[in-house]
Amino acid sequence: MFNNIFKKQRYYFDSEGLLVVDMAPSSAVHYQEAVKAATQDAGFAGEDMVINFGPQHPSTHGVLRLEVVLEGELVKKVTPHLGYLHRNFEKHAEHIPYNEIVPYTDRLDYLAAMNMNWGYVLAVEKLLGLTELPERVEYIRVICAEFNRIASHLMAIGTFGLDAGAITPFLWAFRDREKILDLFEWLSGARMLYNYIWVGGVARDLPDGWVEKAREFLDYFEPMMVEFNKLLTHNHIFIERTAHVGILPADVAINYAATGPVLRGSGVKWDLRRDEPYSIYDRFEFDIPVGEGMYGPVGSAFDRYWVRIREIEESVKILRQALDQIPEGDVFEAIPRKIRPPAGKEAYFRSEAPRGEIGFYIRSNGSDIPDRVKCRSSCFVNISLIDEISRGQLVADLIINIGSIDIVLGEVDR
Amino acid sequence: MRTYFRNVYRGLITILIGMRQTWRHLFTPSVTLQYPHEKWDLPVGTRQQLFVNIDDCIGCYKCARICPVDCIYIDTVKAKPDEDLGKASTGNPIRQHLVRFDIDMFKCCYCNFCTTVCPTDCIYMTDKYETSVYDRSNGIYHFSKYAPDYAAKLIAEEKAAEEAKAAARAAAKEKAMAAKKAKVAE
Numbered sequence: 001m002f003n004n005i006f007k008k009q010r011y012y013f014d015s016e017g018l019l020v021v022d023m024a025p026s027s028a029v030h031y032q033e034a035v036k037a038a039t040q041d042a043g044f045a046g047e048d049m050v051i052n053f054g055p056q057h058p059s060t061h062g063v064l065r066l067e068v069v070l071e072g073e074l075v076k077k078v079t080p081h082l083g084y085l086h087r088n089f090e091k092h093a094e095h096i097p098y099n100e101i102v103p104y105t106d107r108l109d110y111l112a113a114m115n116m117n118w119g120y121v122l123a124v125e126k127l128l129g130l131t132e133l134p135e136r137v138e139y140i141r142v143i144c145a146e147f148n149r150i151a152s153h154l155m156a157i158g159t160f161g162l163d164a165g166a167i168t169p170f171l172w173a174f175r176d177r178e179k180i181l182d183l184f185e186w187l188s189g190a191r192m193l194y195n196y197i198w199v200g201g202v203a204r205d206l207p208d209g210w211v212e213k214a215r216e217f218l219d220y221f222e223p224m225m226v227e228f229n230k231l232l233t234h235n236h237i238f239i240e241r242t243a244h245v246g247i248l249p250a251d252v253a254i255n256y257a258a259t260g261p262v263l264r265g266s267g268v269k270w271d272l273r274r275d276e277p278y279s280i281y282d283r284f285e286f287d288i289p290v291g292e293g294m295y296g297p298v299g300s301a302f303d304r305y306w307v308r309i310r311e312i313e314e315s316v317k318i319l320r321q322a323l324d325q326i327p328e329g330d331v332f333e334a335i336p337r338k339i340r341p342p343a344g345k346e347a348y349f350r351s352e353a354p355r356g357e358i359g360f361y362i363r364s365n366g367s368d369i370p371d372r373v374k375c376r377s378s379c380f381v382n383i384s385l386i387d388e389i390s391r392g393q394l395v396a397d398l399i400i401n402i403g404s405i406d407i408v409l410g411e412v413d414r
Numbered sequence: 415m416r417t418y419f420r421n422v423y424r425g426l427i428t429i430l431i432g433m434r435q436t437w438r439h440l441f442t443p444s445v446t447l448q449y450p451h452e453k454w455d456l457p458v459g460t461r462q463q464l465f466v467n468i469d470d471c472i473g474c475y476k477c478a479r480i481c482p483v484d485c486i487y488i489d490t491v492k493a494k495p496d497e498d499l500g501k502a503s504t505g506n507p508i509r510q511h512l513v514r515f516d517i518d519m520f521k522c523c524y525c526n527f528c529t530t531v532c533p534t535d536c537i538y539m540t541d542k543y544e545t546s547v548y549d550r551s552n553g554i555y556h557f558s559k560y561a562p563d564y565a566a567k568l569i570a571e572e573k574a575a576e577e578a579k580a581a582a583r584a585a586a587k588e589k590a591m592a593a594k595k596a597k598v599a600e
Contacts, residue, residue, distance in 0.1 A: 100482040103525035168436060175445050182457075189461035189539070195525045203526070204459070231435050236428035 062409030085413040093373035106193035114148040115353040117197040123349035123360035136329035152354035163403035169232040200335040243296035246401040260356025265291040265304035272352040301404035466557040470536035473510035477528035485521035489514035513565035
C-alpha cells in the first residue's frame with residue numbers, strides 16, 4: 001500500500017485493467033490531476049457520455065435537470081434545463097391587483113420570503129412615489145429581512161455541508177433556523193410564506209415581547225455559530241474538499257452578471273445595502289465580507305461558503321443595532337386604501353436578497369392591476385455559471401458547485 | 415513523506431474536534447418532539463384552517479373579491495322587504511340569505527387577506543392544521559346553514575321574482591313604444 005503512496009505516480013491499473021487512484025495523501029486537487037492524467041494517458045478521450053442529472057435528485061436542491069457531458073470522470077459540458085417549477089408568476093401578475101401579488105412573491109424564493117415581499121413592495125412604492133414611511137415600519141422591515149437572511153444562509157451552509165458529506169451541521173443549521181421560523185410565526189402567523197410586508201406598511205405590528213425574544217435568540221445564536229464553525233468551517237477535511245473546486249474568477253463573475261455571495265466570493269465588494277442604500281441601511285454599521293482565498297485560490301466553493309458565514313455575523317450586527325433603535329409608532333398609517341398609479345408610469349427597483357439582487361420592473365396602465373411585472377431573479381443568473389465553473393472538473397465536484405451557488409428553483413423558474 | 419504524516423495528523427485532529435462538539439451535544443436536552451403524541455404550542459394568530467362564523471356573515475363578498483386564488487364561493491339571495499334577518503354581533507344588519515358559502519381549502523394559499531378585510535370578523539383562521547382527507551371533494555368546506563332544498567327554493571323564488579319583474583318591465587316598455595308609435599302615426 002505504501003508503495004503506491006510514495007510513488008510519484010498517483011494512479012495505476014490493477015490486475016483486471018481498472019483504473020485505481022490513490023486518494024490518500026492530500027487534497028482534491030491531486031485527485032483531480034491524477035484522474036486527468038490517467039484519462040489522457042489511457043486514451044479515454046473521444047468516448048463522451050451524456051447523463052441526465054436530476055430533476056429528481058437530492059443534490060440538485062429542487063427540480064433542476066443538468067445535462068452533463070462526461071469524458072471518463074471529467075465534466076466536459078453542463079447544460080442546465082429549467083422550467084420544472086414554472087408557475088407563470090409574471091403573466092399571472094398581470095391579472096390580479098397590486099396588493100394581491102404579494103402572496104405570489106412569497107413563492108419566488110420561498111426560503112427568503114420576507115426579502116421577496118420587500119423587493120416587490122419597494123418597487124410598487126417607487127411607482128406610487130411613496131417614500132415617506134413611518135420609522136417603525138422601516139425598522140420592522142429591516143429586522144425581518146435580516147432575520148430571513150440568516151435563516152436562508154443557514155439553509156445554504158447546512159445543505160452545502162450535506163453535499164460535501166457532512167450530516168450533523170445540516171441538522172444544527174436546521175435547529176437554529178427553526179427558532180427564527182418560530183419568531184416569524186409569532187409575528188406573521190406563517191412559517192415560510194409570510195405575506196407580511198405590504199405596500200406602505202406591514203401586516204401586523206410586533207407582538208409584545210417580540211423584541212426581547214429576538215434579542216434572546218441572538219444571544220443564543222452567536223455561540224452556536226462558533227460551534228458550527230468548529231464543526232464544519234474549520235474542518236480540515238471539508239476545506240480540502242471545497243477550497244480548490246469551482247473556481248470563479250472575478251471578471252467571469254461580472255461578465256455573467258452574478259450577484260450576491262457568488263459575486264462577493266470572487267472578491268468583488270458589491271452589496272446594494274452599502275452601494276445603493278435603500279430603506280434605512282445607511283444608518284447601520286456593517287462590513288461587506290468578500291472571498292479571501294484563505295485555503296486556495298480566490299473564488300472557490302469554500303470562499304462562497306465563507307462569505308455566507310461572515311454575512312450571518314454581519315446580519316447579527318445589523319439586527320442588534322436595529323433592535324436597539326426601533327421607535328414606537330403606528331405601522332398601518334401609510335398603507336394606501338387604493339393602489340392606482342398613473343397610467344404609463346414605470347419603475348424598476350432592485351434590492352439585496354440573500355441570494356443576490358432581486359429586481360422588479362412594474363409598468364402601470366392606470367388601473368389597480370399592473371400592465372407588466374418583470375422579475376429579475378438572481379438565482380436564474382447565477383445558475384448559468386454552472387458550466388463555467390464545473391468544466392474540466394469531476395462529477396463529484398459538480399455537486400459541490402451546485403451547492404455553493406445555492407439556488408432556489410422557485411426563483412429560477414418563477 | 416512529511417506532508418503525508420502531517421495530513422494524517424491534521425485529519426485526525428480535525429475529526430477529534432468535531433467529535434468533541436458532537437459528544438458534548440449528546441448531553442444537551444433534545445430539541446425534537448415525538449410528533450403525533452406531542453405537539454408544539456402554536457402562537458396566537460397562527461394561520462391554519464379557515465373557519466366562518468356564518469351567523470355573523472352579512473354576505474358582502476369582500477373576502478371572495480380579495481382572495482388571490484379565488485377559493486371562496488358565495489351565493490346570496492336578497493331578503494324580501496318584510497323579512498328581518500337580524501343583525502351580526504358587530505351591529506351590521508344582515509340583508510341577504512347566504513345560500514352558499516364554500517371554501518376550497520385545497521386552493522387556499524393561507525395569505526390571511528380575507529380575514530383582514532372582513533367587516534364583521536366572522537371569517538378567521540383557526541389553529542387546526544391536520545386536515546388531510548382521502549377525497550378532494552372533502553377539502554371543500556360548506557359553511558352555509560341553509561338546507562339544500564330550502565336554498566333551491568329561495569333561489570327559485572328570487573329567479574321567479576326577477577323574471578316577473580323583467581316581464582313587467584318588458585311589457586311597460588312595449589306599451590311605451592306602442593304609445594310612441596301611435597303618437598308618431600298621428
